[in-house]
Amino acid sequence: MEYTREELLPGVWLTALRTDKFKTGTLTMSLLSQLDAETASMHALIPGVLRRGTVRLPDMESIAGELDGLYGSRVEPAVRRVGEVQLTGFTASFPEDRLLPERMGLLGRISSLLGDLLLRPNTRGGLLLPDYVNGEREKLVERIRAQKNDKDSYAVQRLIQLMCAYEPISAGVLGSEDSAEGIHYTRLTRRWRELTATAPIELFYCGSESFSAVADALGEALFDLPRGELDADIGTDVRMNSLEESPREFTDLMDVTQGKLAMGWRLGNSMLEPDVPALMVFNAVFGGSVTSKLFMNVRERLQLCYYASSGLDWQKGLLLVSSGVAFDKLGAARDEILAQLDEIRRGNVTPEELTAARRAVRHRLATMSDDPYSLEGHYLSFNIAGSDASPEELAAACEDVSVDEVAEIARNAECDAIYYLRAGEDGEDEEA
Amino acid sequence: MKRLDYPHVGEILYETSLPNGLPVLVSPKPGYAKSYAFFATKYGGAMRRFNLQGRAIDTPAGVAHFLEHKMFDMPEGNALAALSQNGASPNAYTSGGITAYHFESTQGFYENLDILLKFVSTPYFTAESVGKEQGIIGQEIRMTEDNPYFALYYGLLRALYDHHPVRESVAGTVESIAEITPETLYDCHRAFYVPSNMVLCVAGDVDAEKVAAAAERILPGELSEVPRPDYGEPEALEPTAPRVELAMDVSAPQFLVGAKLPAPESGADILRQTLICELALRSLVGRSSPFYTGLYAEGLLRADFSYGEDFSCGTAYMELGGESAEPERVLERFVSEVRRVSENGLEPEAFERARRADYGLTLRSLGSFSSLCRALADGAMNGYRFLDVFEVSRSLSADDCAEYIRENFAPERLALAAVTPRGPKG
Incomplete structure (x- = not known):
């Protein structure tokens, strides 16, 4: 192309x-x-x-x-x-x-x-x-x-x-x-x-x-497109650190049969000069693929949730985890998700996990080139960030991402907020 | 393999039929990173009764779908996991007329193809795993029974059909699947999962010969007899009940209008009739029709309005519907549109717009490997070549569609199914 x-x-x-x-x-x-x-x-x-x-x-x-x-x-x-x-x-x-x-x-x-x-x-x-x-x-x-x-x-x-x-x-x-x-x-x-x-x-x-x-x-x-003074200040405000020492917790009550757990981290120093391929591999190791730590441990091994996956907003510097959990397991699932991130912080990522994560990222980037709308989304997002890296270039760069780099991203991340959605009427006392 | 060229739409197709009777179709897609394989049997939820080697066999509702779930079990483990670990995204589905297994991958395509061919041709069922699945599918059935769209769809089919098995849920009922044993599954696998009753379709940057060779290497070599499904006595074209109304938990009424259509036996006629019906509907109720834009402006239809037709299992029907505060008025308007076209014919401009839109949308669908392979497989199972559709489209006229509308959408042929909000309790 x-x-x-x-x-x-x-x-x-x-x-x-x-x-x-x-x-x-x-x-x-x-x-x-x-x-x-x-x-x-x-x-x-x-x-x-x-x-x-x-x-x-x-x-x-x-x-x-x-x-x-x-x-x-x-x-x-x-x-x-x-x-x-x-x-x-x-x-x-x-x-x-x-x-x-x-x-x-x-x-x-x-x-x-x-x-x-x-x-x-x-x-x-x-x-x-x-x-x-x-x-x-x-x-x-x-x-x-x-x-x-x-x-x-x-x-x-x-x-x-x-x-x-x-x-x-x-x-x-x-x-x-x-x-x-x-x-x-x-x-x-x-x-x-x-x-x-x-x-x-x-x-x-x-x-x-x-x-x-x-x-x-x-x-x-567009020959008659009016061009006045262009808005030059458009951009994204990146906050590097969490607001408080320990994560803030929020709960909403709704008529639901399954609990939801959402967790957010600031990417911290990883946002000084975002290394997108490393962030992508990190995300695939943590919760962005079917071989990830969240999928294999929180879902499959410990059966704490119906699903648990992570995603990145790298322009804004956010790491987000989304999970569907039975009400009585919300606390245990949250603790295990934090524990899995700690594992990565300690560098406990096996060569198999790293290879599988790279493969998942490569697959995602490769299929992007098969779909015009995915390509559009990719270039729009990168062009706005001032880059024109192609999916192929990113895929190639993923091959060099090391466990150390992945662990460093995990160490830089600071959990800022945890959100629970559970059953109940508004105003009802929350269970301990 | 035989090479077919469709230069007008930029397509090439390789096809062959193996000695065991399996049609293999390969659509080369140079430059694509992903490849897609689709392996299907002409066996679905509507084929409960069939004749094999002179014997009439009757099975519980839901066997085809149950079998689909259990096929992934292999003596050495689960094929779904094996494919996922090898970087593929596998899945499967069952309709009234077919059961299909497919995967997409960007690496290790031929290995994944081997796994696909192997697990679909290897029956492995135990009483224990069947028992466990009865629980899982039972849950699934209960959940779908609460789904208003599901209820509406089968509501329409029951309004249209008196006894044809398409009127029953593909998944069966909690009671019917309780009758399934490993033997039922082995019997149905033996009957329907024979290469001569199946199709293998691949799209991607792959070597067609290698695909055919893999199928020849892994699948049984002998040519087996294909079972003949028994759908019962042919049905009259009029609906069984012109109205079906259900009360459920929906925020606004949902409706479907439908009609049974004459079903061509097979071959090129199916392709032609499907296309005529599609163009007739698009001209009458498509996005640029006065019917749709008028009712949309009056607030009686919404953007979720859709329409379609289904030609399978020896029968055919059309349906149109969506959300509406007043389904009866939508039906009235449809009836008057049909009357207008029956009397005055179809405006050539309306037909031409519909023909072009359909041509472009079908062309677009060739870019989706899953819809392309499904369409190619449907063609191979029913004796036509799907990619001839563009040629057929050019041969149709406004009169063909007007005649179809006059013959098939008359008021006495229509049924209306609606799901309305449940009233306050008590």
Whole structure:
């Protein structure tokens, strides 16, 4: 795959991977902003509202009809976060022209649709339509409420919210229910205009077209993009250490049949100069693979939980563990998870464990190159961090990661918070 | 192996049939890191009764699914663990018409393929392990019985079918699986897990000849008789009950509208009929149809609305549904759309949009190794080549779909199943 990255317009970067490997081309557009409780919900709402209609295609029916006619092309609103940077925009995919019965020029047509969605939405008197804003706002509120339905991810979300209460990340990528409910279409219109003028924009393409063809198509689609003073202060606030000497503990009570345990660590000195391959191997040794210490010991050997796995947010400097546990085993599972990390701190990692962990990371990185959306996620996250390391380079670097390096990462990690989700009514006395 | 070229969609396929009757299909995917293998038998939950060597055999509901769980047991240990340790991600599933075992891996593909072929062709069951599994699957069955989507789906099938076994849960019931013994499993394995009743499909950057050679080396060499499933007397095309309503713990009503469809025996006709039905539905109720966008705007349909068709087990049906506050009104609107098309035909633009969208989406699905292999295997089991679908698509017209709609979606053919929120207790 041929990798090219260039600035097309002030603050507008295009990253392109040229390859004939896939049946579909992928094109995404992300407006970058500082994640912030004030604006998170509005930024989450904007692409959904813009996707409802443009000047040329004023409603859902006409957009759906256009996309069907373009051989089932897709354009979807997307809201994500990388560290504490909020990404708001669209993801699109469309069949490769060479595989269609007729020459459609889909790259140009989808680029132009993306430009229309961002810059030329269906407005009245310069304002986004109240109908569209209200309808999409209700859906956003429902989505925020529905975060509670998946208890596994909800527990991790609550942990981050409580552990990082005074940091931007606590806002959550969709913002809060209250802030979403309060969005008014005039205010949202203003925010949309400010965002398009000030946000750095990341464009990503993966497919068979040349860089210059992609750059031309997007340049044309965004020719009237307003560029004001760009927001240059976007970034992630990394806290190296835990807030208190011993981990803070939090409990929520809900109507659940299985307990949830979520634990968070600050990566400490490992964040001075993050060594991503070493962090990945460490995570696979600890809880990020089926051969990990958490899986083999906490789940399989001691049967303390239904699942236990770890994950990293290396931009923010967090190590997170998520586990499903019977209520009466929450304490034992927590102690064993801490004990397993201590094992790594002492360097007790067998050569087999290290080899299996490297293999798991290599597998994950290798399959990334088989999926355009995984590649997009990878490059977006690395480009924002100022790197353009390819999955292959990371995989190669994993081979040199030693037990000492893995142990050092474990020693640097400081447990900052532990979160329990258990059954019971609010206000009920907690059992000892 | 025979090489087939599909230059319009950038696909090549290698296929062969081994002396033991096993079709082997390999889709080369140069440049991909992962490889995927799919080994399936034409044996699913609906094949409870069958004839083998002149003998009629009747088995409890849920054997195919039970057998799938137990196949991973090997005299030397568990095959699932062996594959995982070798870096593969293995899994399996059972539907009404097939049982499939598959894995994906980025290293050690041929070793993993050997393990797959070996464990699926090695029956090893003990009374103890069967007893233990009865407990595990029993739990699974109880959990799915509480699931409103599961209840809704089988609610529809029971509304449509009078006696065809697709109306019964693939996993069986707690009572039916209690009747399963190691002998039941050995018998069904012997009958259905013969190479002539199976398909091996591989996608990846692999050597097709080596794949076929592994199958030839590991699987039994002789050509065995394939059992004939007995689905009972053919069913009428009208539903058994036009309405089924269930009350469960859901926050809003969920519904499915369905119709039984004429089922082609096999071969190219299945591919053609499936595609006509798919395009008919997409034209009528797809994302850009006035039906969907109108009801969505009125708040009677949501983005979870979906539709589809199933042609398997000697029968066929279509279904459409999702969440709606007023399922009856959605049905009414569907009936009036069908009437409009039956009288005036299908607008050429609507059909053309549907045809193109379907073409592009099918093309997209070729990038997913699991859906590609499943589609190739379904074709091999039913006597057609899946990749001919693009050619068939070009040959269809708006009239083909309008006629299909007129013949098969008439009001007297439709059934409505709904799950509504349980009222307050007491």
